[in-house]
Amino acid sequence: MDDPHAVHRLVPDLLADPVNGEVRWDPVRSLWNGGACAVTLVAGPLTVTPGALALFVATTGVGLLLGHSVGFHRKLIHGSFACPPWLERLLCWFGTSVGMGGPSWMMRAHDLRDWAQRLPACHDYLRHGRSPLRDAWWQLHCRLVLRHPPRFDQGRVATDRFYRFLDATWAWQQLPIAALCWWAGGWGFVVWGVAARVFASAHGHWLIGWLAHNRGPQTWLVAGSGVQAHDVPWAGLMTMGEAWHNNHHAWPASAKLGVYPGQSDWGFAFIRLLERVGLAWDVRTPETLPVRDVLRAAG
Template identity: 55%
Template sequence: MDVLPDSLRTHRVRASSDSALAVRSVSRGRVAWEPVRSLWFTAMALGASIGGALTFSLSALVLFVASTATVLLLGHSLGMHRKLIHDSYDCPKWLEYLLVYCGVQVGLAGPLGLVRAHDLRDYAQRLPHCHDFLAHRQPFLIDAWWQLHCELRLQNPPPIAIEARIADDAFYRFLQRTWMLQHLPWALLFFALGGWGWVCWGVCARVTAGVFGHWLIGHFAHNQGDMHHEVRGAAVQGRNVRFASLLTMGESWHNNHHAFPGSARLGLYAGEWDPGWWTLRALERIGWVSRLRLPEDLPARPELHRLPEPAPAPCAFCQGLRARVLP
């Protein structure tokens, strides 16, 4: 019997300690069209593309950029991911609620649904094998259809035990029931201030960018990019998508995150820009966050191995100059 690594013993996903049985629980299933998810994304995309084109203005574009950056930074990166899912820092409950509420505005799911989806994928990717849906293993267009319009229906899905501080929280349960409706007050406010242009750009385009961008970076972060670390025995390795570090608020350092999931800092090495970490440090200075966890604060993982740094690519100009000078 192959035993699961110790890092999975405290995971929210509760499957068999036998890796073969655990693999079967996350690899046997079918991908099916999910109408609510599909229609939600399609409606937002149509509102962004058609409505946005018909109502474009500079103020609407500024609103789109500002609102998208805000919800991605404060909501998805700091609220949903680094706090709610991984609890990588401490903060007052009012701030946690505010950040998670901003995360709902990204348009992916409610807080409980996002925790379940993240943890199932995270657990499955650490096993020796998992379903292609969970691994982003299919070609680009098929993966896009699956992730944006479908859901994975496992034959025997493993139980996911979300801790009481999240699962029993009245505010989080309310957001889970109403996460789509939470965009309506902002749509009404934007309509009152700027008309349909602000609705199309401040709500539809923002949600479209958040949902589509989340899939797009996820696809590349599991298929292309450099690696500092390898998780031995894992079905999927995370990749660092360097060009997207600012656009994703540091979330694209996905190889670093696979290596140290509980770290509040994702850009760990020189030149790895991490706006989420910069914001956490600023909040720490004013006393709003504390106990920022770093890789050295996390339990050791025997399956984690540091890879040698690749040699720098040779300079084409220098090579050409050397060929002219040397006989």
Template identity: 55%
Template sequence: MSVAGGAAAGAFKVNSLTGLEQASPVAGRVRWDPPRSLWNGGMLAAALVLAPLTFSWGAFLIFLATAGVTLCAGHSVGFHRRLIHRSFEAPKWVDRVLMWLGTAVGIGGPIWTIRLHDSRDWAQRQPDCHWFLRHGKPWLIDGFYYLHFRLELARPPAFAPGPVADDPFYRFLDRTWMQQQLPIAALLWLGGGLPWLVWGVFVRVSACTTMHWCISYFAHTGAPDDWSVDGAVIQASNVALLAIPTMGESWHGNHHAFPSSARHGLYPGQIDLGYRFVQLLERLGLAWDVKLPTNLPPRRGLTPLTSRALSAVSPEQAELTAARTVA
């Protein structure tokens, strides 16, 4: 069977993608992406030049606060766990707030993020994929490509995100994701002048963008921990050192095993601030139908690699996979 045929046969269903039987994640061209390259490069250059000149402990606290709120509530919970994986339900106004905070991170709008995530997710679960999608270059070179280039597949899947694409608010955020830094910059300027603006926008955006690449690189180039996914060229790993700055996103091996789970840190000692925020929303009545490995339908194609792996799943999942336990 050809690589493309193998990919089609093992196609993993991703919500926003169609035509997977004809698509291939292997062949494609890497092209410079001028808008994002200039955005990412400009933010980083401004941060490197201006941050040392404007440092104060107050400005640093602004950086921590704005990065923490946008990464946790916006990117981790809003974009990733709610928008992409639908791991919980929430009122429409809460969705709107989370989507704006996710856009305020400075990486992209909600619809663009769905496409980026789902395309990579689908490709990494095939028998093979393009090096750009599996971080196939050395560390710093990969980071350069990740922040300044894009991949155009020769046979891409079709993108059909559904009602999200017709939502005027989501489309507005997608069109104006860069401009969403302007109201933040204005408020920071009024509150603390240039130091707050530099640390709350330039330093924050460049740090968040770099962290997004870092967790993707290290989580997709290491060995699996507790679970392996059958037929996937990428076996994600957990990256404990990045758990706090990524709000729990670094428990990526767990996430690959149970992508619909609102909880990524499944085992003792695995700090997951994003899930803690979901729990807070749930206690306030602002989130419900929270999905966890203990209440998700059993998933085939998983192999437990450790004795503790089954302790975090439902009895049905444990029964389905117990015979495949490696350790």
């Protein structure tokens, strides 16, 4: 692409409409997210131990760092660095293990929202434009059916056997993890290493998404975009740098999200570690990317 910041998989379509559509209940995703929530709230207090909590923190952190942030978001979706194919697949398995969906689903969900938010107006579902309770119900239990959706070409990801396998079995990927947890510590480890982890990851992803599009500090505005992003400073560490969302809207192709002093970014630190050992290259940062004429200083 001439523009590294573009939505790379978008197929130009003049009929595509980001505004008109209907939010419908998604039974599979609703039962999945609702089930993880119910198991956590009911069985979590009955099985909590220091070991189970340590497992929860470790597995949630590893999944969000290696998988969701580095594997899915910065590598597969934005191509902000290059790495060997085996490493990309491994990182994307970790992304699938987070429990929100497989590679193709995550790419489609991200690219649809990315495309819509860059336009002057879009559906409230795509802009997190309703109250927190309504938006949580929509994002965690429903899907948006646009009357005239855009088309996307996912290229090699759509034809890669491994990625197709992950898409078909994304929920079942929790079974080997559950087996390891049970072997290591019984049912308490299963509750906290699987159900609580999936619950926290999915609901936390929604919460940061809602906040990052509604409130918080802003350094940059993107001219022409109907949706402007905010940073969520208190969540910078626990989201592996993903909470610096205003920076991300300013430089979507950047592997570095914590751009300014004091903005923690474990995802970028991990990419730099990969670069030092020769497993990552062509790492993009705001300093190495083309100047964006659409950027304006906020305030």
